[in-house]
Amino acid sequence: GQQVMQIPQYQHVQEGEDFTTYCNSSTTLSNIQWYKQRPGGHPVFLIQLVKSGEVKKQKRLTFQFGEAKKNSSLHITATQTTDVGTYFCAGQLAGGTSYGKLTFGQGTILTVHP
Amino acid sequence: DAGITQSPRYKITETGRQVTLMCHQTWSHSYMFWYRQDLGHGLRLIYYSAAADITDKGEVPDGYVVSRSKTENFPLTLESATRSQTSVYFCASSESGTSNYEQYFGPGTRLTVT
Numbered sequence: 384g385q386q387v388m389q390i391p392q393y394q395h396v397q398e399g400e401d402f403t404t405y406c407n408s409s410t411t412l413s414n415i416q417w418y419k420q421r422p423g424g425h426p427v428f429l430i431q432l433v434k435s436g437e438v439k440k441q442k443r444l445t446f447q448f449g450e451a452k453k454n455s456s457l458h459i460t461a462t463q464t465t466d467v468g469t470y471f472c473a474g475q476l477a478g479g480t481s482y483g484k485l486t487f488g489q490g491t492i493l494t495v496h497p
Numbered sequence: 498d499a500g501i502t503q504s505p506r507y508k509i510t511e512t513g514r515q516v517t518l519m520c521h522q523t524w525s526h527s528y529m530f531w532y533r534q535d536l537g538h539g540l541r542l543i544y545y546s547a548a549a550d551i552t553d554k555g556e557v558p559d560g561y562v563v564s565r566s567k568t569e570n571f572p573l574t575l576e577s578a579t580r581s582q583t584s585v586y587f588c589a590s591s592e593s594g595t596s597n598y599e600q601y602f603g604p605g606t607r608l609t610v611t
Binding site for chain 2: 389392414416424425426427428431471473475483484485486487488489490
């Protein structure tokens with residue numbers, strides 16, 4: 384079945400450092416979504432990428448979708464303590480009837496030291 | 498606007514007992530999902546539903562049963578709880594008929610099986 388691998392599993396940074404998490408799918412994706420989960424909270428949607436090579440920015444966050452639509456990355460510039468949490472990528476399989484079903488990566492747990 | 502709610506928020510049960518986790522959404526979303534979250538595994542799909550009376554298995558369905566008699570409710574039942582089902586369970590919903598399958602998550606149920 385479809386697999387979405389995400390690395391690293393953990394990342395510790397000093398406040399002000401940059402952070403990147405990477406996501407790779409075993410199959411071509413229709414789109415990829417990113418979610419953030421604060422400690423003790425639930426996943427919250429951040430963004431969706433649909434087009435090959437697409438790049439989107441949200442303030443200090445930059446999201447990229449690979450040309451082959453099989454990989455993606457999230458980069459945070461100058462991390463802040465408010466960035467702590469787990470970041471998940473989630474891919475929707477290309478083709479077929481997937482009922483909006485997403486396959487989530489394992490998540491990257493980000494810790495920011497002040 | 499209540500959004501999506503789950504109950505109970507915390508549950509301790511014994512091995513072999515049947516337990517039902519409730520999920521209710523007020524948006525009339527067609528699609529609903531049940532995930533379990535375990536460290537190192539991210540979010541794994543248990544069951545999903547495209548509409549009332551339409552359900553299908555996800556990645557880890559064994560030991561679980563779902564029903565969807567009404568659009569707004571999607572209960573998850575553990576028929577005979579096992580310790581391996583100790584986890585945090587999230588319900589989610591998303592709209593139908595749109596290209597954006599963003600999922601909205603409930604607050605989660607933390608289940609401990611002793």
